[in-house]
Amino acid sequence: MSNQKSVYNFNAGPSALPREVLEKAQSELVDFKESGMSIMEMSHRSATYEEVHNQAINRLRSLFSIPENYEVLFLQGGASLQFAMIPMNFLSAGKKASYIMSGAWSDKALKEAKTIGEVYEAASTKGTNYNRVPSTEEITFDEQDAYVHITSNNTIFGTQFQEFPDTGNIPLIADMSSDILSRPVDVSKFGMIYAGAQKNLGPSGVTVAIIRKDLLENANSSIPTILKYSTHASNNSLYNTPPSFGIYMLGEVLGWMEQQGGLDKIAKNNEEKANLIYNVIDNSNGFYTGHAEKDSRSLMNITFRVADEQLEKQFLQEAKEAGFVGLNGHRSVGGCRASAYNAVPYAACEALKQFMVDFQAKHK
Numbered sequence: 001m002s003n004q005k006s007v008y009n010f011n012a013g014p015s016a017l018p019r020e021v022l023e024k025a026q027s028e029l030v031d032f033k034e035s036g037m038s039i040m041e042m043s044h045r046s047a048t049y050e051e052v053h054n055q056a057i058n059r060l061r062s063l064f065s066i067p068e069n070y071e072v073l074f075l076q077g078g079a080s081l082q083f084a085m086i087p088m089n090f091l092s093a094g095k096k097a098s099y100i101m102s103g104a105w106s107d108k109a110l111k112e113a114k115t116i117g118e119v120y121e122a123a124s125t126k127g128t129n130y131n132r133v134p135s136t137e138e139i140t141f142d143e144q145d146a147y148v149h150i151t152s153n154n155t156i157f158g159t160q161f162q163e164f165p166d167t168g169n170i171p172l173i174a175d176m177s178s179d180i181l182s183r184p185v186d187v188s189k190f191g192m193i194y195a196g197a198q199k200n201l202g203p204s205g206v207t208v209a210i211i212r213k214d215l216l217e218n219a220n221s222s223i224p225t226i227l228k229y230s231t232h233a234s235n236n237s238l239y240n241t242p243p244s245f246g247i248y249m250l251g252e253v254l255g256w257m258e259q260q261g262g263l264d265k266i267a268k269n270n271e272e273k274a275n276l277i278y279n280v281i282d283n284s285n286g287f288y289t290g291h292a293e294k295d296s297r298s299l300m301n302i303t304f305r306v307a308d309e310q311l312e313k314q315f316l317q318e319a320k321e322a323g324f325v326g327l328n329g330h331r332s333v334g335g336c337r338a339s340a341y342n343a344v345p346y347a348a349c350e351a352l353k354q355f356m357v358d359f360q361a362k363h364k
């Protein structure tokens with residue numbers, strides 16, 4: 001351990017995992033609970049694995065306060081497969097689905113749904129390069145819609161919904177890939193919540209889907225078995241071989257979150273972490289400029305630019321040399337992005353804050 005390179009990991013995804021979890025996984029890797037083998041080497045039908053699997057589900061239910069009438073599923077194929085599975089299961093013939101456009105991932109979700117059925121835009125902030133999320137007043141949908149789709153946190157543009165539209169009887173389906181379990185959310189307001197695990201929950205390879213049970217009963221039945229949510233629900237996500245190591249890691253990350261004090265505490269930590277960096281931006285007299293409008297700012301992905309392009313290149317280069325990883329903005333936006341997910345320590349954000357202050361002092 002002592003010769004490990006010390007870095008500040010601000011990667012957008014896959015991203016930082018809690019150090020304690022990695023060390024526990026390391027200690028259990030070769031001989032899991034005196035079974036004489038790794039968790040990766042045992043049957044997904046064994047009692048030992050089943051306990052790990054169910055513990056992960058139960059921890060998720062308890063941390064996120066998921067009501068009884070929701071299924072918790074572990075799927076594969078990332079959030080991107082959900083872009084297709086959602087319309088396949090829930091967009092029936094003669095119905096339309098409404099998509100709230102707030103960034104690159106909602107673009108992809110809409111595009112995929114178009115290949116399945118009829119969709120339209122409920123609202124869009126594309127005109128201002130997605131520098132804010134649509135307000136609830138801007139969002140339109142029809143009482144006959146199959147569902148309304150929303151992206152709760154826009155990973156690439158650095159914006160986040162602070163409140164969600166009330167869609168009444170129409171199921172609200174949320175892609176929470178980049179902010180799930182970063183704050184408490186009233187799950188009962190949603191028909192479905194889904195997230196790839198690799199930002200806030202664990203390693204890549206597991207996708208979490210939380211679905212209200214009545215939606216499964218009315219879902220399309222004329223699709224392949226493996227693509228039906230009901231298949232996975234009626235088999236406790238063990239219809240086929242699950243990504244067992246990823247689910248084990250996810251369960252351990254959730255255990256770590258419990259130890260942190262649950263979602264209220266984690267939300268408070270996240271706010272403090274992000275504010276360290278937003279305050280530098282706001283107090284920099286324009287040396288740093290945030291991409292997102294203030295009331296749309298994400299606590300997970302902080303997007304900003306440095307005064308001029310040459311200086312921005314230098315900023316990223318010097319940051320890299322100082323041990324900061326993952327600060328380059330997404331290729332479609334440019335600039336800089338710091339992703340401060342749950343597992344990114346306060347100390348890393350403090351180090352970035354100091355680096356930004358020092359860089360400005362040297363170059364203004």
Ligand SMILES: *Cc1c(COP(=O)(O)O)cnc(C)c1O
Nearest residue numbers: 078079080105155175177178196
């Ligand atoms: C990363 C991300 C995705 C894509 O996830 P994959 O697991 O790579 O398919 C989708 N939506 C959001 C909001 C994301 O941040």
